Structure formats: C-alpha cells, structure tokens
Amino acid sequence: MKPLLRLPQALRHYLLAVQFFTRLPVTGRLADWVGYSPAMLRASAAHFPGVGWLVGGVAVAVYGLLHAALGGGLAPAHAGTPLVWLVAAVGCTVATVVATGGFHEDGLADVADGLGGSAQRERALEIMKDSRVGAFGAMALVLALLAKVALLALLGRHGLAPTLLLLWTGHVVSRGWPLLLIRCLPHVGDTATSKSKPLADRIALPALGAAAAWCALPLALVAWALGALTLAACLAASAVAAAAMGRWFARRLQGFTGDCLGATQQVCEIAFYLGAAIALAPRAL
Template sequence: MLQFIREYLLAVQFFTRIPITGRLADWVGYSPEMLRASAAHFPGIGVVVGGAAAAVFALLQILLPDTPFTPLVAAVFSTIATVLLTGGFHEDGLADVADGLGGSYDRERALEIMKDSRVGAFGAMALVLALLCKVALLALLGSVELVTAAEAPSLFSGWYVCAALWTGHIVSRGLPLLVIRQLAHVGDTATSKSKPLADQISSSGLLIAFAWCFGALALASLLLDAVNLIVACSFSVVALLAMLRFFKRRLQGFTGDCLGTTQQVCEIAFYLGLAVSL
C-alpha cells in the first residue's frame, strides 16, 4: 500500500502542477522504474483533475444567475481549471502532434517537427477546436440538465455535468495506456519526456489502471444512467482505436505527445457520447 501511494504521488508530481515538495518529496523518491510504474495511476490523476473541474462547475452553477448561458460560463472556467492544474500537459501534446502530422507526410520530418516546442498553425487550430469541443459539449450537457431541473427543482442542475467531468477525465487517462501496450515507442529516448514510459506497460499495471476506471464508472452509475455511460465509453474506445490506427500508419509507433493527444480525443469523445445518448 505504501508503494502504491508513493507511485500515485509521483504520478501527481509528474502530470500536474500540484507541488510535492520537502519531506513528502523525499519520502516519495524518484527513479525511472518508479515513474514507469506510476503510469498505472494515470486514471488516478483524473480523479484530482476531474474533481477540480467538477467543483468549479458546481460552484459557478450555484453562484451565477440561472440563465441559459450559465452552463457555458461554468464550462469555460472548469476547462480553465483543468489547464491550470495540469499545466496544459496533454494539450501541449495535441498541438505538437497536429503540427508534426499536419506539417509533413514524411515520418522522420513529422517526428522532427513534433520535437519543436513552438506552436504552428496546425497546432493552434487543433488546440482551439479541441477546447471549443469541450466547452460546447459541456455547455450542451448542462443546458439539457437545466431543462430537467425545471421539471424537478429538487435536482441540482449541474450534477450531470459534474459526474461527466469526473468520469471523463478518469476514463480518458486510462485508454492511452493501451497505446503504450500496442505500439512501439518511436520518440528520441535520449531527450523524450516519455522516456521512462517507453517500455511496454505490464499486465499488472493495466489492471491497476482499469481498476481506477471501473471504480469511477461504478460510482458514476449512481448518478448517470448506465446506458449513457456505456455509449460514452464506446465513443471513447472508438476514438482510441482511431488513434491507434492513425499513429501506426503515420509513425509506426507512438511518442509521449501521442499519449496526450489520445487523452484529449478520448475525453472529447466521452462527452460527445454522453450528449448523443441523451
């Protein structure tokens, strides 16, 4: 259990801006092997990030006047909260992949472009469109729930979106681990941020990751309809399969940026699936 906690805190330290310092950092420790093992806790990062997003959305739903634009404003600020909490880690990966694969059909040239920290036209467009998709879908889900709440005033109008945010962030961080499992790492392992993750994730690591996901889905089923969750997860799985096929065809493998891209696409697909299921 102590090792479990240490690996989880290392994942929090690596994938969020939450400071793990002082004696706590000394106790957690660091090694490439520990960081590799911490990949099993990617979905656990979604517990923190999704929880923060849900809290911001719920708070603004309570504080702001009850208008048709309230879910839109709450969706914008909840998205800002996730970017601040993670430092735009996954969004950065999305922009790099869009620049690389959009900028060249040649594999080696695409990988070279992806290493450039500057954001190009394709990256900027991908970021804008991804953020618009998230905000629009969350606002849509919030608007649908407002109609329901009008018929049943005892229901909190934002509970559906809060549950969707929390679950979506967890599930979308579990699915990219299958990219590590199925594809070879093709980044520059000498400088890559994902160097400790270049090895294949173990079966036990996958079991831990999906235990996070199934636990979140079980809790979410207390608030969300099971059919809605099944449709949302199905959309995310389809998005994952599309990313796997795309990366295999264009890169013959994956880089760390590909994992961030997969997380973003699977998260958007989750919200889209929920919206369609309604």
C-alpha cells in the same frame, strides 16, 4: 499484511504520477519521500486514471462553484440559463489547464503540427519536438477547447449533478485509454531526451488492471445515476477515439511518443462527453 506493506510504494507511484502530470504541489519533504527513478515512473503509469480523480475534482469544484455563484440550481428545470452553463464550462476548462500546466493540450498541438505538417515520418517527429506552435497545432487547440467547452455547456441542461459526474468520469477514463497505446505500440521518440522514455516498455497487464480499478467507481456511478445506455455511449465514443488515434499513430509514426499520449487523452475526453451528450439528448416522438 502483504497488501498493506505494498501500500506506501503504491502511494509513492501515485504521487509521482501526480507530480509528473500536474502542477499540483508534490514538493519539499513530500517529494523527497516520493523519490524518483525510471522504474518508478514506469510503475506510475498504472495510476494515470488516478491523476484524473484529482484533476477531475478540480474541474468539478470550479464548475459547481461558478454554477452556484451565477444562480444555477441542481435540477434541470432550474439549472440556469445557457450562459451560466457556458461560463461554468469555460471556468472548469481553464482550471484544468492550470492544474496540469496544459501538459496534454501541448501534446495535442505538437501531434497536430507534426502529422499535419509533413507526410514523412522522420520530419513529422522532428516537428513534434519543436516547442513552437504552428498553424495545425493552433487550429487543433482551438477546436479541441471549443468542443470541450461546448459539450460541457450542453451537458449542463441535464442538471448540475449529472454534469459534474460526467465531467469527473471523463477526466478519469480518458487517462486510461493512452495506456493501451503503451501496451500495443513501440515508443518512437528521441530516447535520449524524451520525458516519456521510461514509459516506453510495454505496460504489464497488472498495471492495466490497476488503471481499470481507478476507473471502476466513476463508471459504476455513471451507470447507476444515468443508466447503462449512457455509460455504453460514453465508453463506446471514447473507445472509438482511442482506437482511431492508435491506428493513426501506427500508420504515420509506427509507434507513439509522449505527445501522442497527451493528444489521445484530450481526444478521448472530448469523445466521452460527446457520447454522453448523444445518449442524453431528447428524442422527438
């Protein structure tokens, strides 16, 4: 009975994560039932990959609908033209930006502006708090979106079903890696105003276990449908990206901010698709 009794509280934490990190409607009486407290937001961190289930679902739906509307088929041999894959990739990327309000993309731009704009730690943190987007942030956003769209279009050549599975799994797994930053690094943002301050306490191991549980099914499906090599390549690429981001933040900021978490999600998502594209690339005999 105890797990069943805990289910409503876990559902509240999950819905709070959805409310905090997306624009998907958790409002009205539902929002009143969910409630809010810093402790609840801290507990919701375990469900960040679960938010990826929803956002990835939106991406999958839009990619699939556009692919079908433009005449693409299911099999690689009938998957349509590269332009079909490109339009579907752009459409699903726009859909995820709308679904999240560009939350993670904003973090990436702020991090690029701060760490690109100053070698001094305090000045970099000050720049990151500025809502305006500078040259480094604009370049980072353009390059990140181009990389994401290009990789998703490239994956389309392998058929619709593998692409949709990788798209969904990339959104889920990329939301798990930032939790390791919370676990390993101190929070260095403005504690008085930072929205991520409730996440500053290092995440507990049971919460990391819950986050891993959210990732288990998507990863198992990738291994089953596309093979262990593809799974290993995706995980290795995204793990290297997460480690590089963590090392960068530790060296430059001596910790993380909420923007760092968003930037890490974006970079790890792109790296996941890159690993898949490399693993699935045809090899010359």
